[in-house]
Amino acid sequence: MPGNAPRTPGNTSRPPGNVPLSPENASSAPEDASSVTGDAVRPRRAVPVRVSLGRMFTGPPGLMMIPLAAFACACLLYGASAPGGHLTEVGSGILLGLTLAVAWVPRFLAGLLRQEGRPGLLRHRARWAALPAMGAVTAALIGFHVPYDVRFALSEPGLERLAQKMTAGNGPAYHEGWVGLYPVYARRVDGDVIFMVRNTGFLGTHGFAWSPPGGPPHRHEGGYTHLRGPWYEWRADF
Known part of the structure; x- marks a missing residue:
């Protein structure tokens, strides 16, 4: 018809919903997952962290155990340096040493027997060896009456x-x-x-x-x- 403009291939109209967003109005567009297609990034879902009880009980000794073990050894060495021994220091060192042994031995055995705990024994071997090494040195010093x-x-x-x-x-x-x-x-x-x-x-x-x-x-x-x-x-x- 005379009143209608000629249609050209380049002027093909698109539905308003499919008009691409320009950089100016991209920030003002609603963040609707239903309107995002193609390679759009989907929001991440929170994954709950699960703590393995086996890993908790096979982990290396905490950093507090090493100073406590050193204190127990110092009490024993000082107690053995006097004739007859200082009863208070000897008793405190024995009690603390037994408490640390009760905490260390089951944890070490659990890590040794469980397959997932063995790599941790090698990775943290210095921390695992600290307590028995201090105990052995203390026993040797007392046995040879060095203090x-x-x-x-x-x-x-x-x-x-x-x-x-x-x-x-x-x-x-x-x-x-x-x-x-x-x-x-x-x-x-x-x-x-x-x-x-x-x-x-x-x-x-x-x-x-x-x-x-x-x-x-x-x-x-x-x-x-x-x-x-x-x-x-x-x-x-x-």
Whole structure:
């Protein structure tokens, strides 16, 4: 008809819904998943995280276990450094060490027996080996009396000076306080000096005896074990 414009292939009309979005109005378009086609990115679904109980109980020891194990070993070493032992420190170290062992051994066995736990044993072998290594070193040091010998060697000069002072002429018959690395109560018995170390032993008093050559003449007052020179370990049992 004369009033109608000629239709050309390039002027073919499209439904409004299929008109492509320009960069200017793309941001204002509604985010409707039904209108997005082709390679449009679909929203991700939240995947719940599942914690495996087996992995929880086969994991390496926590970082708190290593300082606690070091503290337990320090208590045991200090407790074993005195004659008769410091009861409080020895008891605390044993109790803490047993608690850590109860937590470590089942976890290690579970990781060793479960297939999924074995790679973790190799990956965290330093953390797994820390506790038994500290325990073995502590046991070896105590077994060879290293804490006892080192503490006594460092304290021997001060103890001997006090013993010589107490037995020389009008020296004091009693002394109380720290001598070397020991808190002691010292008393003179004829020509000897008895050093009672405080807070040692369980059913008795323990310490050292300084006696000139010939041995202590007052053996009825307790038991004596010769250390070296004029020095003896002394104990008075109840």
